[in-house]
Amino acid sequence: MAELRRLRDGRASVLVIEGEAGIGKTRLVRGIVEEARALGIRAFVGQAHPFERTRPFGAMAAALDLNRRSGDPRRAAIGALLSGGGARADEGVPGDSQYRIVEEILDLVESSCAEGPVLLVVEDIHWADQPSLSAILSVVRQLTLEQLLVVVTCRPSPRSADVARLLDDLVIGGSRTLDLQPLTPDEVVVLARQVLGALPGPELRSALSKAGGNPLWVMAMLRSLADEDLLRDTGDGVEATSSELPASLGELVVRRLQHLPTETLELLQITAVLGDAVSLRDVAAVAHRPAADVVGQLGHAFDAQLLETADERVVFRHQLVHDAIYQRIPPSARRVLHREAAVALMAAGANRLDVADHVVRGAERGDHEAVTWLREAAGEASNQAPAVTAELMRRAEALLPVGHRDADVVASQVVQALLRAGQVAEASARAEAILARRHAPEVDIPLRLALMGALALQNRAAELITLAQTSLESIQLGSSGQVMMLAQQSWALTYSGDPGGGESAAARALAIAEESSDAAMTVWALTALLVAVGRRGRFGEALVHARRAAGLAAESHDTRSLPLQPKFFLGLALFDCDLVAEARNAFREALDDQFGSAWWLSETLMADAQASFAIGDWADAVPGLVAGGQAAQEKGNPLLVTQSLAYQTIIATARGDHLGARELAAPLVPLLVDGQLTYNAGVLAHAVAGLRVAEGDPRGAYEMLLHCWRFDVARECRFYHRCLAPDLVSLALALGHDDVAAEVAGVVTAGVALAPDVPTVRSVALRCQGLVDGDVEALVGAVELARQGPHLVEHTRACEDAAKLLAENGRRDESADLLHEAMHRYEETGADAWAGRVRARLRELGIHPAPRGNRHRPTSGWDSLTPTEQAVSRLVAAGLTNGAVARQLYISPHTVNTHLRHVFTKLGVSNRVALATVVHHSIE
Structure with a gap:
């Protein structure tokens, strides 16, 4: 097939096979696997099963043989992680293990691809657990350059939201979908002739038409007719002697069950309750019979071609056969059997997560033992699969009788689980509902803290601020609770436009944490404080707090401070102080802590990419920005996505790729002209305004920059003044808005007193005031300051501004020197359009710079x-x-x-x- 040929050529691809049960998906997959193996392609094949959705990574574990008893050390190590082992004691951050397991699976598949082409098959993903679906998507997204063919199969229904999202993402990524359709009447005749060795007669064709073109049903009908001696040879073909056939495949299966001994039928029912592929040992444990007796009694079912064996498991010949037998069991009996199965399997040493689905299906409201089981299973899944934890806690909550003394405790645990699983809207809605009614006192504070986290993730700052203030005023909080409340309130105030209020809340939190000598809470308070004072332009002060927070976290083993990742915040503070090399070292130390954890990883990677941009290392910045944007998209962080697009827009504009820049900037423009600006609007405006100037729209650029400037000034936020002010002053002067230019210059000049040791803060202030005053010496001084830092844009633009005024003052040689200085940096970084602008100014001075020559890298090799x-x-x-x-x-x-x-x-x-x-x- 075409996909296998692509695979042999070393190209990755994805094939989705869809179709109703019995349509032939498994038969097609077997053909693909057989052909692949005949071509020397390694094939990893797994299948999802009903009643196993609470088993994290179950489908992927089956496909890749991830078992702690595996003879392959790598597979055994992943198996240990799956079973809850192999994690360090300090890896207590929720979601930590799931991210690490996905990365290990990626490494395993990639290593296998390095040895030769690989086929990875996961059948029946409509039954798959959420972590397996995430792993499949990660493999497809990240291993696009490997010799890898991924094949998944699924039914049109049932189809969960997680499965639908995966299929949509696969299509967006370029997967091919093969939708298997029912057989036509002529194809049914061909199939029947292959089975019978003769043409079916008119009556038989009419009977087979009831199958609706489903090949499995056609085969089952022919087998049933033959077994019941209802076929006759007419000489010209084969005819049915009766038209009274079941109206569904399920009825047909039930009809065949009537001929089985009672003991066999009972064991078949137990087997169906356990799943569509189960071990004989489990059947024997649940049936309370010796394994040898079970084998003997199930022999009749094998003879009736209802069962077969595969990989040491008893397997129904098809899931439709399993479903027919399972649905034949009365619901009350099914519930009892699932409950008994859970008890027996747990007694036999099964993992709680392996039997949790049976507990859910077998328990009734008021089953306290089942509630305990599910809560314990949820705890085991919390690191491996937060989504599974959330579902198990929902089920546990549903089993508690109304008014039970533990109802609020369990409800609170549901909220916590939903929050960790990223189901933030439901978490906040549930927390708000509980807090609005009478509830157990012991859950009040945990629920408030969880709600604050959910509100923060939803950017509902006003509600968060109110909740924090109300909580602080109306309930008795311990010191750590007060610090957490105040820290969350501080961030909300800061990012919603009140950094002064944010600083006040953070300072109060710090005083409480220090008074109680709580190192972890001191880290939280310091982090909130450094963000607040940094937004107000006091970058040096923010760095002092960041250094202290990182030092305290390094000395403390209290994991309450870990989600903040103090080294990441230290890197941000260092960067804001122009200490870019130190900042990148801090980011690398943060990454050492985070590989294997999802917390702050995408933010740290994006920050490092922005550092590459700042110093002009755009060859590394672009891939980092693209990858960071993709990771942010996966994580659902729109602010990081827009920042990635902004920096990519600046680079494309500087290179002269206006078409590419327009495409990148398109999602940013609505954020700058419609509704409320986001707190990162400054860098977005800087990027879009630069493109507008390059395309001859200085007035549009000016209006956009002024809008964002007013937004930040009204909120006492100086964070983006360095990228907004110089261009805004230049455009204001060019368009005759001298008063605006003077106002902006005055604000940034006043900002120097807040961060006197940061070269770019001083450089920007001198540039702006020098442009307003026409003071050439101020502009030359700005260049001197800019040279002290590694920032490309501030250095080169300072050179250009000073050069222009030097030329107007007759200092042609000094002007030319600064233009050459800017041009060389532009050319080194690949900003050819900006370099071209400088070359044009040199020519205006009567200087014809030499061609760039071989500074450009070759395009190939x-x-x-x-x-x-x-x-x-x-x-x-x-x-x-x-x-x-x-x-x-x-x-x-x-x-x-x-x-x-x-x-x-x-x-x-x-x-x-x-x-x-x-x-x-x-x-x-």
């Missing part, structure tokens, strides 16, 4: 690769996976994948083997 691309190539050629490369280079697997795409294109190779050959020759 090893020498065309950037240093990072070469480093990635060497590590990949040495056999490292994307994850391992990411950890060595302190980037993300997404970024590695982006670099590899560029590498493959530049080198003209399509796989890692060919890349390794190129790397080997480059070393020689």
Whole structure:
């Protein structure tokens, strides 16, 4: 088939096979697997099963044989993680293990692809657990350059929201969908002739038409007619002697059950309750019979072709057969059997998560033992699969009788589970409902804290501020509770436009934390405080707080401070003080802590990409920004997505790619002209305004920058003044708005007193005031200050502004020197359009700069690769996976994948083997 040919050519692809039960999905998959193996392609095949949705990564574990008893150390290690082992004691952050397991699965699949083409099959994903669906999507998204074919099968229904999202994402990513349709009447005749060895007669054709073109039903009808001696040879073909056939496949299966012994039928029912593929040991345990007796009694079911064996499990010949037998059991009896199955399996040593679905299906309201089981199972799943935890806690809550003494405690645990699972809207709605009625005192504070977290994630700042203030005034909080409340309130105030209020709340939190000598809470308070004072332009003060928070966190083993990732915030504070090299070191230390954890990972990677942008290392910045934006999209963080687009827009504009810049900026424009601006509007406006100026719309750029400037000034926020003020002053003066220019210059000049040791703050102030006053010495001083920091844009734009005024004052040589200084930095970073602008100004001075010459890299071959691309190539050629490369280079697997795409294109190779050959020759 075409997908296998693509795979042999070293190209990744995805095939989705859809169709109703019995339509032939499994038969088609078997054909694909057999053909793949005949071609020497490694095939990993797994299947999701009913009653196993509470088993985290169950479908992927089956496909990849992830078992702690595996002879492969890597598979055994992942199996240990799946069973709750293998995690360090300090890895207590919710969601930690799930992220780590997905990364380990990615590494395993990628390593397998490095050895040769791989086929990964997961059947019946409509039954799959949510973590398995996440792992499938991660494999498809991140291993796009591997020799990998992913095949998934599913029914049109039932289809959960998680499955629907996965299928939509696969289609967006370019998957091919094969929708299997029912057989036509002529095809049914062909199938019947193959089975019977003769043409079916008119009566038989009429009977077979009841199958609706479902091949499984057709086969079952023919088998049933033959078993009941209802077929006769007419000489010209085969005819049915009766038209009285069941109206469904289920009825047909039930009809065949009538001929089985009672003991066999009872065991079949137990087997169906356990699932569509179960171990004989489990059947024996639930039936309370010796395994040998079970084997003997099920023999009749094997003879009737209802069961078969596969991988040491008893398997129904088809899920429709399983469903027919299962649905035949009265609901009350099914419930009892599921309950007994849970008890027996737990007694036999089964994992709580493996039997949780049976508990759910077998328990009735008021079953306290079942509630306890589900709560314990939810606890076991909390790190591996927060979504599973949330579902189990929902089920436990539903089993409690109305008014039970534990009802509020369980309800509170449901809220916590929903929040960890990312189901934020439901978490906040539930918390608000409980808090609005009478509730147990012990759940009040945990619910308020959970609600504050949910409100923060939904950007409902006003409600968060009110809740915090009400809580602080009306209930008795311990010191840690007060600090958490005040810290959340501080962030909400700061980001909603009241950094003064945010600073006050954070300072109060710090005083409480210090008085109680609580190191973890001191970290929370300091982090809130550094954000508030940083937004107000006191960058040096923010750095003092950040250093202290990072030091306290390093000395403390109290995990309450870990979700804040103090090293990440230290990196941000260092960056704001122009200490970019130190900031990147802090980001790398934060990444060392976070690989294997999802907390703050995308934010840290994005911050490091922005640092690459700032210093002009755009060859590394672009892949980092693209990958960071993708990771932010997956995490549901729209602010990071827009920041990624903003920096990419600036780079595209600087390179002269206006079409690309317009496409990147398109999602940003509505955020700047409609409704309430977001707190990162400054950088978005900087990017879009720069594009508008480049395209000849200075007035539109001016109005956009002024709108954002007024927004920030009204909120006492100076954070984005460095990117807003210089362009706004220049445009205001050019358009005759001298009063606006003077006002902006005055504000940034006053800001120097708040951060006197930060070179770019002083440089921007001198530039703006120098432009307003026409003071050439001030502009030259701005250049001197800008040289003290590594920031490309501030340095080069200061040079351009000073050069312009020097030329007007007859100081042609000094002007030319500064223009050359700016031009060289632009050319080194690839900002060709900006370099072209400087070249034009040099020509206006009568100076004709030499052609750029060989500063441009070749467009193909090893020498065309950037240093990072070469480093990635060497590590990949040495056999490292994307994850391992990411950890060595302190980037993300997404970024590695982006670099590899560029590498493959530049080198003209399509796989890692060919890349390794190129790397080997480059070393020689």
